[in-house]
Amino acid sequence: MFSIYITAFIVGGLICVIGQLLFDVAKLTPAHTLCILVVAGSILDGFGLYEPFIDFAGAGATIPITSFGNSLTHGALAEAEKHGIIGVLTGMFEVTSSGITSAILFGFIASFLFRSKGKA
Amino acid sequence: MVTRGVIQFKTAPSIASTGVTAGPLERKSPFSESFDKIYDDERCGQDTNEHGHAKLMEDASMIALSKVNAIPEDADFLLTGDLVNQMTPSNFCATTLGIPYIGLFSACATSVSSLLTAAILTDAGISELAIAGSSSQHNAIERQFRYPIEYGVQKGDSAQWTVTAAGAAAVTPHSEGVPSIERGTIGKAIDMGLTDPLNMGAAMAPAAADTLFRHLEGHGASVEDYDVIMTGDLGKTGYEILKRLADLQGIRNTDNFRDAGMEFYGKDTKFFAGASGAGCSAAVYFSEIYNKMLSRQYKRVLLIATGALLSPMSYQQGDTIPCTAHAIELTMK
């Protein structure tokens, strides 16, 4: 029962360590780093590895941005299984809609509520 | 005799007064006592960052004018610049002041390039009163060159913090009792192949070194002739590199080297390697340095403002960062 919390912490932390190494060692920008991780999540799901990974690490696998690539691919594959090639297009956002939708909505709401402040 | 970019002013135009304005965070600066006006609001009471930016420059200019009992209608030229797209803050400030205006872009070196241009106009006998200056506003510049203010990007120790500040100087024909502009050197644009926009000091140091060496050689001067040689916004990293470059050139004694950016926020590590921005050197030169010249603590100073000539687009297209540095020599008799 408690082990999932420890695994989530360690696995989530380790994915971030990969990101930090891409920042500091490979000297990539945050944008390049995040894109690489998203593509990695997508490819892992192509091999059917990301879902078992979620079972193992819980939020440690669903909270990092890699899971965004996974859920896009997963949605596309699930529809492709039912409807063939056309499902690749129609299924893509089926699983991942909550992240995008909430980011758009909360971003828009925030723009009414907040202003950026140049404090150190 | 004419030497490339090295200027000797025949009439030694004077800086009759200065005006410095700054944002609320700049109260932390050890120089804040000598700033003329500090706002409680980072937008200077305006609706947008960019309007606040224009207000900074406008108020600094008005303060400099008021100290010589002048109004904008008395001024012959306004020579200012900033870092926002197409320099709208300077342009809008010029609209309000109604002084004949040329916008100047030398990035953070605009404090000196504007002062040099004002001195050239005065030396040529076509200006009795010119306002020179530059400004920057943290929020407006950060979003222009880097990321949104609230984006959680990790900055390294060589990063610098754009100041919210403006400095203006009233340049008049030579008069006694105030600092005068004797010599100057116009910088080249120098690119040593650096690409990191979060390490500007290292990109700008070679430009500062080149202008320093050309100034010393062109005027037959040595570093010991100056009470202080102050660069603009090299920050800790750039300052150390400049000292190394001077050492390689055979200049061993760099005790009188100072950097406005490195000193701007004191030793506070929240600001990484120090301050930057077009308002950084202007604010320090026109308060700290100018006041110390008025009180004759400094009799001869060399001010070398440095600027990185990049845009977000040039960076994204993979270009390296060209930099410049302009030098001006002030004396107090």
Added chain:
Amino acid sequence: MDKEQYSTIEQEISPKPSIIKNVFKAFLTGGIICLIGQFIALFYITFFDFTERTASNPTVATMVFISMLLTGFGLYKKIGQFGGAGAAVPITGFGNAVVSSAIEHRTEGYVLGVGGNIFKLAGSVILWGVFSAFAVALIKTILVKLGVVSW
């Protein structure tokens, strides 16, 4: 002095990121954010009709909401400065990218400013996510049709 000579001097003097320290802080920050995510998932499983698999949707939305508050109150940039990739990689970092762009551009209006810039930073992640998902799904679908692999 040529560029190579200068590069040697510059690299000698410019401060290096302390990689071990940064990696540790990224691990800690990222780990804590995922741990919070795990607790939120537990909340949805316990008090609402969600399974372990479906709980990730409301969890992600909740995390983005928290990220909005932290960004709006100027705290996320501090977490980002401390945690580096530990703050950028979790979904909260995606939320921070969207929210910070949105509030930065409100002065240009809600259509041209917020509307036009909300995906200024996050857009690249969406593009590459969608494109890679398309490519992976297409390849796999073709391979399945050819009988090379199975679903």
